[in-house]
Structure formats: C-alpha cells, structure tokens
Amino acid sequence: MRYLISSIILLTVGYACQKSTEKASRELPANRYNVAFLVMNGTYNTELTAPYDIFQHTIFRQGIKAMNVFTVAATREPIHTFEGLQITPDYGYLTDSLPPIDILVVPSAEHHLDTDLEDSAMLAFVRRAAGQATYVTSHCDGAFVLAQAGLLDDHASTTFPGDLALYKERFPHLQVIDSVYFVHDGKFITSAGGARSFEAALYLTQVLYGEQIARDLAGGLVIDWQLAKVPHLIVP
C-alpha cells in the first residue's frame, strides 16, 4: 500500500533503483534484519505476500533496524505458486551463497503434507537456517515442514485449522494449540496461515519495534492492529 505523501515518493523511487543493483550484486543493505522466505513450486501466494509486505514496508519507518526481504528456493529457476504466479527466486539454497538469515519464513506450499516432507535437501536447509536465525515463522502447513525437520519437538505450535487433526496424527509428540491465529514459543512463531498470516507478521514487528510501528505498518495495509483482539498464545 502506498502510504507516503508525494514528496516521499522520490525517496521510494531512489530506493527501488538502488535495490535493483543490490539484486544484481546480491549485496543487501547492512544494519538490517535479513528475512528469507522459503518458496517452491506450489507456494501459496497469500502466505508469501502477507508477511513479505509487512516486513518489506519496515524500510519506510524511521529509526528502526528495518528488514531486507528476499526469496530462497532450491535454485533460482522460476517457481509457480499454487495459484499460478511465476516468481523468480532471489537465491537458491543449492546453488548460491546465501546471506546470513536472521528471520526464516516458511509459507505453506501445496505438497507440505506429502512429497515436500521427503525433500531432505529442503529440510536440511530449513534446519541450517533455523539454527542460525533469531526467529522462524511458519504459515499454515509450513508448520509440517518445521515439525518434520524436528524443530518443534520442544515448542508449542499451530497450523491451518483444517489440518490440525492431520498435524496431531502425524506428529503425536507435539504440543498443538487449536483456535488461535498464531503461537509464539521461543524462536518459533507458527500461524494458522491464509489471511491470518498478516497478524503473525505484525506480531513479530511489535516484538521487534513496539506497538506503534506495528500499528503503522498495519495501517499501510488497511488493517486495524491490536494484539489484544487477536486470539493467540505466547509461551513465556
């Protein structure tokens, strides 16, 4: 969403130009959080774009350590999302040297309940990135990937409401939370996904930047953000 008055648009344009050079050279601005979004064929659009947008818009807020957002797939070959968008990833975890990842985001993808859970290279990347990251978030069935990677054994989590039964069946040792938009336990924030991915992302911005910045970011996407109004669980 545009949320800048005309005079600031020039600044935005300046950023866009700078950004294309960054992409080419793969140099990301320093003093920011690096946020990697794991994408693959079958990734669900909304669970990619909802947190991507909330996090990317941090660069327009003054006085905070903003976020570099980028996509990571197995390779940089274009992927097709579940809904059919063709997106070219910024990095390939099999082919490129990746920047340090501060926050790993795992949107759901079409095969997160079956074949993706047998993708040992993808699971190894997730384990490696999660080990290094300060926060790891999943949306919808992205929790199946984190669970399969063994990352949620000691953490409460949630997933897409329609897949909770399957989640509990497949991972009977996990502590699974129903009827919430998201669960935060340690470095892991797992969300119900879909359009509720906005709230999980806004919550993380509130943790990092405080309530006012989170509300401003929400306003840019025409969301009235109030954590108290959102069903969630934060494990102390």
Add this chain to the structure above:
Amino acid sequence: MRYLISSIILLTVGYACQKSTEKASRELPANRYNVAFLVMNGTYNTELTAPYDIFQHTIFRQGIKAMNVFTVAATREPIHTFEGLQITPDYGYLTDSLPPIDILVVPSAEHHLDTDLEDSAMLAFVRRAAGQATYVTSHCDGAFVLAQAGLLDDHASTTFPGDLALYKERFPHLQVIDSVYFVHDGKFITSAGGARSFEAALYLTQVLYGEQIARDLAGGLVIDWQLAKVPHLIVP
C-alpha cells in the same frame, strides 16, 4: 490455502500439470470467467494476490462457473512488484493476443498517482478491457487509473483511505465514498485496498456464486466472511 483432503490433492496435481500446458499454449479452459490482473513495475503484492487467490480457488468448488486468473502487463518481460518480487506476466497487452476478459482487476502500483496516469497505452488497454468486461475492480490507488481512464465519471467509488483527499482533489467531479471497504456501482467495484482487497473479492464471488461459496472460499484463507459485517456501499 490448502483446504482439500489428501484424496483430492491428486486432482489438484492433475490440474497443475494441465495448467502448465495451458500457459504454454495460452489456451484457457472454456466455460469459465476470464479474470485479468493488470500488473506493472511497482504493483503492490497484496492487492494482486488477495483477489488472485480468492478467484483462483473457485476452480476447486463444484458446480459453479469458475475463474481463469492470469496477469497482464505491457509485455511479458518480468516485472518487479513494489515489495521486490519478480513476476513474469502471462500476457502482454502490447505484444500478445489476449483472451476475452470478463473481469478486469486493477491492483494499485507505486506510480498510480503520477507517471502511470500518463501512460496512454496502459489507459487505452484499461478502457478497452473495461468496455468488454462484466466487472472491473480496483484496489487502493487502482481507482486513480480507472478515474483517469474516464471510467468512473458516472459511478461512485473509493480508494486507499490515506489517498482519499488527493483523489477528490484530482477528480473533483467524482462521487467519492469514505470509510468503506468497497463500493459497488454498476460494473465497478472499487476497494480501499491492502488487506481489505480480500473483502472486495469475496463480495464479487458472493454476487456471482452466492453466500455459501463466498464463505467457503473465505474459510480456505482463514477469513470469517459475512457481508453484513463489512462496511461497504452498493449503489442500487
């Protein structure tokens, strides 16, 4: 969002395979609404993906005339969204023969308040497509494009809350509605944009398919859809 039990996943996979062939041959399944999403450099992710997802998911509902969704830009060269995703459009309105467009969706883009409004080829495409379409929807500043194309002269409309003043100033002859998620007047549905783009899209599915289908589509994205709870204006 995944909202199908395992046995139906096979059907989904089947569709995905069929779809890639369709893209190559540019043949869209018949007996569906063709829904074109106008994209360009600077398009805002959420306003593209929110209606894209709601509409694309219609293909998983039985007994309705579902939707073919596709992106249209000036050419098929990759575009970079405002937030930095690189998307390859399905069609170029300057370069390709386009399928008939039943529904035209205009998400906002970074320069919809300035240089895009001077893009006469884009405006000509919008006029042409809107003339042919049964419905035309805009999200956020997409309304500026429709207004600049002269399409909203006789129709009430709305835009991004933060740009309403500028909208009224630039188009003083228009009937502009404040404080609503969307306005429906004739073939035009204009929305506040951002995350509220979901509600405008769900409303159109309710018009076309009825309330239950709209609620089912919403549920797939973890949205509790009830038109009565959404501030809106429908011009009789």
